[in-house]
Amino acid sequence: MTEAADGVRLTDAQRIEWLRLIRSANVGPRTFRTLINHFGGAGPALAALPDLARRGGASGPGHICSVAEAERELAAAQAAGVAFVALGEPGYPLRLRMIDDAPPLLAVRGNFAALTLPLVAIVGARNASAAGVKFTERLARALGEAGFGIVSGLARGIDAAAHRASLATGTVAVLAGGHDRIYPAEHAPLLEALLSAGAAVSEMPFGWEPRARDFPRRNRLISGLSLGVVVIEAAQRSGSLITARLALEQGREVFAVPGSPIDPRSEGTNRLLKQGATLVTEASDIVAVLRPIIGRLPDLPAEEPDMPVSEPMAEPGRDERNRIIALLGPTPVAIDDLIRISGSTPAIVRMVLLELEIAGRLERGGGGMVSLPPSA
Amino acid sequence: MTEAADGVRLTDAQRIEWLRLIRSANVGPRTFRTLINHFGGAGPALAALPDLARRGGASGPGHICSVAEAERELAAAQAAGVAFVALGEPGYPLRLRMIDDAPPLLAVRGNFAALTLPLVAIVGARNASAAGVKFTERLARALGEAGFGIVSGLARGIDAAAHRASLATGTVAVLAGGHDRIYPAEHAPLLEALLSAGAAVSEMPFGWEPRARDFPRRNRLISGLSLGVVVIEAAQRSGSLITARLALEQGREVFAVPGSPIDPRSEGTNRLLKQGATLVTEASDIVAVLRPIIGRLPDLPAEEPDMPVSEPMAEPGRDERNRIIALLGPTPVAIDDLIRISGSTPAIVRMVLLELEIAGRLERGGGGMVSLPPSA
Numbered sequence: 181m182t183e184a185a186d187g188v189r190l191t192d193a194q195r196i197e198w199l200r201l202i203r204s205a206n207v208g209p210r211t212f213r214t215l216i217n218h219f220g221g222a223g224p225a226l227a228a229l230p231d232l233a234r235r236g237g238a239s240g241p242g243h244i245c246s247v248a249e250a251e252r253e254l255a256a257a258q259a260a261g262v263a264f265v266a267l268g269e270p271g272y273p274l275r276l277r278m279i280d281d282a283p284p285l286l287a288v289r290g291n292f293a294a295l296t297l298p299l300v301a302i303v304g305a306r307n308a309s310a311a312g313v314k315f316t317e318r319l320a321r322a323l324g325e326a327g328f329g330i331v332s333g334l335a336r337g338i339d340a341a342a343h344r345a346s347l348a349t350g351t352v353a354v355l356a357g358g359h360d361r362i363y364p365a366e367h368a369p370l371l372e373a374l375l376s377a378g379a380a381v382s383e384m385p386f387g388w389e390p391r392a393r394d395f396p397r398r399n400r401l402i403s404g405l406s407l408g409v410v411v412i413e414a415a416q417r418s419g420s421l422i423t424a425r426l427a428l429e430q431g432r433e434v435f436a437v438p439g440s441p442i443d444p445r446s447e448g449t450n451r452l453l454k455q456g457a458t459l460v461t462e463a464s465d466i467v468a469v470l471r472p473i474i475g476r477l478p479d480l481p482a483e484e485p486d487m488p489v490s491e492p493m494a495e496p497g498r499d500e501r502n503r504i505i506a507l508l509g510p511t512p513v514a515i516d517d518l519i520r521i522s523g524s525t526p527a528i529v530r531m532v533l534l535e536l537e538i539a540g541r542l543e544r545g546g547g548g549m550v551s552l553p554p555s556a
Numbered sequence: 557m558t559e560a561a562d563g564v565r566l567t568d569a570q571r572i573e574w575l576r577l578i579r580s581a582n583v584g585p586r587t588f589r590t591l592i593n594h595f596g597g598a599g600p601a602l603a604a605l606p607d608l609a610r611r612g613g614a615s616g617p618g619h620i621c622s623v624a625e626a627e628r629e630l631a632a633a634q635a636a637g638v639a640f641v642a643l644g645e646p647g648y649p650l651r652l653r654m655i656d657d658a659p660p661l662l663a664v665r666g667n668f669a670a671l672t673l674p675l676v677a678i679v680g681a682r683n684a685s686a687a688g689v690k691f692t693e694r695l696a697r698a699l700g701e702a703g704f705g706i707v708s709g710l711a712r713g714i715d716a717a718a719h720r721a722s723l724a725t726g727t728v729a730v731l732a733g734g735h736d737r738i739y740p741a742e743h744a745p746l747l748e749a750l751l752s753a754g755a756a757v758s759e760m761p762f763g764w765e766p767r768a769r770d771f772p773r774r775n776r777l778i779s780g781l782s783l784g785v786v787v788i789e790a791a792q793r794s795g796s797l798i799t800a801r802l803a804l805e806q807g808r809e810v811f812a813v814p815g816s817p818i819d820p821r822s823e824g825t826n827r828l829l830k831q832g833a834t835l836v837t838e839a840s841d842i843v844a845v846l847r848p849i850i851g852r853l854p855d856l857p858a859e860e861p862d863m864p865v866s867e868p869m870a871e872p873g874r875d876e877r878n879r880i881i882a883l884l885g886p887t888p889v890a891i892d893d894l895i896r897i898s899g900s901t902p903a904i905v906r907m908v909l910l911e912l913e914i915a916g917r918l919e920r921g922g923g924g925m926v927s928l929p930p931s932a
Contacts, residue, residue, distance in 0.1 A: 182560075255858070262707075300854055309816075311816045311818040311819070312816075315816065315817055347896050410678075436812030437816075437817060437836075438815060438817070438822070438826055438829065439814060439816050440685075440687045440688075440813075440814070440815050440816065441691055441813060441837035442687040442690055442691050443687070450835065450837045451837075453814065453829070453835050454835050459814075459826065459829050459830050460817075461817035461823075461826050461827075462817065465830075
């Protein structure tokens with residue numbers, strides 16, 4: 181029962197170029213993919229960055245990661261037992277590569293075999309109740325015995341209980357910071373303990389101290405790695421509910437554990453149940469849903485309208501660029517509408533948006549919405 | 557927002573005859589209806605009982621309630637402020653008269669207006685948790701304020717909390733014994749307190765001490781009176797789950813309150829949720845489902861195959877009767893199969909079954925199944 185992916189390895193030089201590109205200013209996983217597709221590789225994309233930023237109206241030159249910086253990070257990673265695996269390489273987690281903002285490079289520490297297990301995420305409240313912790317342990321143990329690996333976020337409460345109960349069978353901790361910045365620090369021994377059968381993964385640079393906004397971003401990896409997400413004890417507006425929402429967007433199964441309506445820690449899970457999440461009182465509730473889809477790839481979310489991989493982008497003239505930029509403002513607008521109203525070709529509009537993005541001016545919302553906040 | 561029924565009143569003499577018939581041996585609500593339909597009234601049915609019992613092979617003469625006994629019960633009831641309302645009379649609860657084993661006579665004490673409220677049953681564990689009791693109070697209060705009357709069974713735990721929180725807005729206690737045999741005795745003051753805005757109802761004779769098997773029978777009245785049943789904290793194989801099953805059979809809505817899988821008191825409710833009950837964390841979850849169906853009568857369950865009201869029954873000859881009885885045994889068989897295999901007409905088979913029933917020999921299961929246990 182595995183979920184192993186095949187693929188082709190990058191050369192060492194390519195790996196350096198990939199790392200440089202994703203570590204450069206204003207290049208996120210989606211933009212990385214757009215750049216690679218347009219310029220044919222990370223090298224040409226790196227060379228094009230200054231010009232793109234200038235045309236997008238950058239206030240100054242954005243940081244472009246140097247070869248030396250990239251080599252330093254690779255060396256530090258290697259010294260710490262961390263390997264970088266690139267999107268499309270063998271060893272890159274099968275399901276993660278299907279999400280549209282999959283990290284181009286994933287830094288992995290520990291046992292790669294854990295990433296080929298069918299994975300289930302277990303997430304929940306940091307201030308978990310004793311009942312919640314006990315149920316988490318019971319569930320994670322049973323899922324591990326059934327052949328599933330457990331993914332979680334190394335947080336206090338539910339996360340830690342899920343990891344602890346699956347140390348022997350395989351568990352994956354997804355970090356919001358670099359591999360050398362474990363949060364919370366008190367869980368460093370737990371992380372070490374899980375590495376023999378399991379793994380820790382991160383998309384963030386070495387030395388990156390996780391900030392509040394890195395956790396929601398990290399949560400898409402927790403759901404993206406997994407066949408489904410189980411939420412145990414979650415208040416309204418909690419990170420666990422973000423993970424559940426991302427799971428739905430990624431076409432993953434969502435499970436929730438019921439709890440007393442008197443307990444605020446159950447508000448989020450009970451709401452998920454009302455919205456159609458599968459109710460879980462024992463591991464077999466999860467296994468029955470997930471076993472049939474192991475090895476079957478998820479239905480891909482519709483390709484975002486701004487990222488048709490095959491269509492080449494064109495260079496806009498200055499007037500056309502200014503006209504498109506003038507149509508943008510702080511109110512998010514759909515890219516489709518922007519194309520229609522501008523009268524420009526989709527390829528031209530997309531190039532202008534890429535320029536603005538590399539210049540650090542564009543904001544992307546969900547569902548292909550873009551906006552241009554007032555310059556600082 | 558009421559659920560009042562119209563109808564025609566019985567004469568005093570008819571009421572005595574109805575009471576005599578339902579208080580006679582081996583006459584339950586279903587047989588009562590069959591007898592009335594076949595013989596055209598309670599008087600002729602009473603006259604026919606000895607002959608029916610003899611033909612059905614009764615070991616001895618079954619008890620037939622005398623006029624004096626019935627008058628004594630009526631007088632005792634009247635003295636205790638209890639009124640008998642007959643199926644089909646105004647004042648008989650609208651929804652209760654739609655169930656196929658509705659009591660021919662319902663003994664009501666308290667405020668009849670409570671029975672015309674749209675009613676919701678709230679049932680649950682006797683050994684309720686503090687959280688369960690608190691949630692019950694909150695829910696019953698909110699439903700009362702929304703114009704619903706609360707039906708329950710006067711038991712310890714959830715039932716008592718539901719009654720207490722709806723004393724002012726109207727609550728109905730359904731008793732498993734006679735009105736003069738309150739169980740548990742410690743709830744006699746609670747019962748008195750609920751009578752001003754609410755009511756207590758029973759189908760059992762005055763002086764009847766409730767036995768264990770009377771509670772499941774009583775539960776069909778709790779669900780039968782109500783638009784829906786809310787189950788709060790119920791273990792596996794609990795009386796509350798019987799009420800939920802009866803509610804489904806009667807075409808009523810079933811609601812359940814989620815709870816931790818660690819707590820055995822949640823096993824029943826979580827299972828109901830898995831089976832499709834509506835998840836409840838606040839009163840509006842219930843109101844949203846029930847408000848649209850107030851005043852609309854439920855879809856009737858399919859008429860039981862042995863009780864077509866219109867078709868007259870026929871008298872079987874002795875050979876035919878013996879042949880049909882010989883086909884019966886301790887293994888339950890569907891009446892439809894019995895008709896087919898016997899080669900007799902449905903009317904003949906039904907009459908033989910009625911005779912056996914009045915003789916106290918027939919056992920009826922669910923879904924039109926009958927069996928003939930070995931004679932004692």
